[in-house]
Amino acid sequence: MFRSYTFRKHHRVVDFGCGRGRVTFYIHRHFQIPVVGIEAHDKTYDEALNNKASYRVKAKHISAPIRLKYGLAEHYDVKPQDTCFYFFNPFSSQVFKKVIANILASVENKPRTIDVILYYPLAEYKKVMRKYPFRKLNKIRVPGAEEAHEKFIIYRLLADSLD
Numbered sequence: 001m002f003r004s005y006t007f008r009k010h011h012r013v014v015d016f017g018c019g020r021g022r023v024t025f026y027i028h029r030h031f032q033i034p035v036v037g038i039e040a041h042d043k044t045y046d047e048a049l050n051n052k053a054s055y056r057v058k059a060k061h062i063s064a065p066i067r068l069k070y071g072l073a074e075h076y077d078v079k080p081q082d083t084c085f086y087f088f089n090p091f092s093s094q095v096f097k098k099v100i101a102n103i104l105a106s107v108e109n110k111p112r113t114i115d116v117i118l119y120y121p122l123a124e125y126k127k128v129m130r131k132y133p134f135r136k137l138n139k140i141r142v143p144g145a146e147e148a149h150e151k152f153i154i155y156r157l158l159a160d161s162l163d
């Protein structure tokens, strides 16, 4: 995916349902930008913290912060500096809808261009996205994948879309 999509220096990525943090750390390492991972399962969160500790030994030179938060994605207070939001089917579409509504409320308060990246996008998630003025920026299939869902869809909401 990162052959055709790149993060910018001013981006901050929120990985909702970050699990053990593999995507969070990958983005941090390759783009050296601030990342936030949110995980609601206590043992998985502890594993993510351990992974962060060992990853940080290798990535000492990267000054951008990594924040891992324990809690529900739908309770995350979206910050004005959050610009990219990643989801790998972490929860039900009802929860996804709440998270997207929180993101949109934040954009209303602090207008900015944001991207939402869905990996393995299910129909219910795509339906939620269609309710808002996002445009589909790109669709990237996983090379060699046999399943139709094995793809990334990147949606963009431009700063003035909610005027």
Ligand SMILES: C[S@@+](CC[C@H](N)C(=O)[O-])C[C@H]1O[C@@H](n2cnc3c(N)ncnc32)[C@H](O)[C@@H]1O
Residues within 6 Å of the ligand: 015, 016, 017, 018, 019, 020, 021, 022, 023, 038, 039, 040, 041, 044, 071, 072, 073, 074, 088, 089, 090, 091, 095
């Ligand atoms: C499919 S895994 C994805 C893990 C990781 N993003 C990856 O790519 O390896 C989904 C994760 O979302 C977490 N999760 C489920 N519901 C959640 C919620 N409401 N808030 C935060 N995390 C949640 C699960 O515990 C699980 O670790």
